[in-house]
Amino acid sequence: MTRFVDVPTMSRLVEHIGISRFIGELADAIQEDFINWPAFDKSARVANHSEIGVIELMPAFGVLADVETGYPVLLSELTVATALRTCATSLMAARALARPDSRRMALIGNGAQSEFQALAFHYHLGIEEVVVYDVDPLATEKFIRNLSAHPTLKVIRAASTAEAVRGADIVTTVTADKTFATIITPEMIEPGMHINGVGGDCPGKTELHADVLRAGKVFVEYEPQTRIEGDIQQMPADFPVVDLWRVLAGHIVGRDNREQITVFDSVGFALEDYSVLRYINSQAEAGNLGVGIELVPWGEHDDANDPKDLFRYTRSGKSRKSVRRIA
Numbered sequence: 001m002t003r004f005v006d007v008p009t010m011s012r013l014v015e016h017i018g019i020s021r022f023i024g025e026l027a028d029a030i031q032e033d034f035i036n037w038p039a040f041d042k043s044a045r046v047a048n049h050s051e052i053g054v055i056e057l058m059p060a061f062g063v064l065a066d067v068e069t070g071y072p073v074l075l076s077e078l079t080v081a082t083a084l085r086t087c088a089t090s091l092m093a094a095r096a097l098a099r100p101d102s103r104r105m106a107l108i109g110n111g112a113q114s115e116f117q118a119l120a121f122h123y124h125l126g127i128e129e130v131v132v133y134d135v136d137p138l139a140t141e142k143f144i145r146n147l148s149a150h151p152t153l154k155v156i157r158a159a160s161t162a163e164a165v166r167g168a169d170i171v172t173t174v175t176a177d178k179t180f181a182t183i184i185t186p187e188m189i190e191p192g193m194h195i196n197g198v199g200g201d202c203p204g205k206t207e208l209h210a211d212v213l214r215a216g217k218v219f220v221e222y223e224p225q226t227r228i229e230g231d232i233q234q235m236p237a238d239f240p241v242v243d244l245w246r247v248l249a250g251h252i253v254g255r256d257n258r259e260q261i262t263v264f265d266s267v268g269f270a271l272e273d274y275s276v277l278r279y280i281n282s283q284a285e286a287g288n289l290g291v292g293i294e295l296v297p298w299g300e301h302d303d304a305n306d307p308k309d310l311f312r313y314t315r316s317g318k319s320r321k322s323v324r325r326i327a
């Protein structure tokens, strides 16, 4: 049977594991796969962009399949999971690139992704205070409300992006504006900052001024995809970037010195979706969560049930119960 993890099951799973442990273990799982980078077949994501939005081949659900048989092992929601894998990826990058004594983070954009980013950096990177700004005050209020359950993280509300960024060790941008935005401009940048640029992730959507990119050392997930979708879409094709996986694998150095500006131009790569699905599957199995569904014919292969007899599934009552718990 295929394990089915819907949104309520995902909530139970996160609650069961605890969000801090979930993010930490997931960052390790993603890092394990990044270090194993050459073993994966990779391609830039397929996306259809229109005036009203985008449909990417990275839908609201994910499937983990067995390569040997093609059998779908897991069918999972991928909206909450994406927020978790995105903050875990940001954490993985910052662990390698930010100054180890980073304590203050600016968080620009307080929408759906923001709490996840804040908690990842608080619980696993030593960020003690987060200075937040959003053009929509209601988004910031939602953020403050949600984070009140995590009082060890000090939340400071800023009146502008510039005010939030001033004195920050890490700057996280998670805005959504498909208008070649420049949220972070060169005069806001201070020596040694790590910029975690999450929101510039599709054609026409940027957050960092070109001179911010020029001022820093820029790290990417999968270069062919980031050239199209990331903040570096505004730069010439030969603008130098560094593969994050090579830093994680110890092939090359990340940050060269304390004063350097490091930029993670995150767009979200399929390998991270694989890692989170792999993690969800193993944790759901361990916690006995999710239901089994007969997504493909699952007949017993015995004398009474010829596996080639697909036609029997045109009659009801010939398959197992359609929904039941996975033991």
Ligand SMILES: NC(=O)c1ccc[n+]([C@@H]2O[C@H](COP(=O)([O-])OP(=O)(O)OC[C@H]3O[C@@H](n4cnc5c(N)ncnc54)[C@H](O)[C@@H]3O)[C@@H](O)[C@H]2O)c1
Residues within 6 Å of the ligand: 082, 083, 086, 108, 109, 110, 111, 112, 113, 114, 133, 134, 135, 136, 139, 161, 174, 175, 176, 177, 181, 183, 197, 198, 199, 200, 201, 205, 266, 267, 268, 269
């Ligand atoms: N890199 C990745 O892997 C990855 C993964 C998930 C989402 N994203 C991207 O991250 C961005 C944020 O996602 P979300 O789900 O939180 O979106 P969201 O719409 O919930 O939140 C975006 C927030 O940004 C705010 N905002 C817009 N322009 C702003 C500006 N100029 N200054 C300050 N705030 C501004 C909005 O008011 C909103 O509250 C999106 O662009 C999304 O595509 C990237």
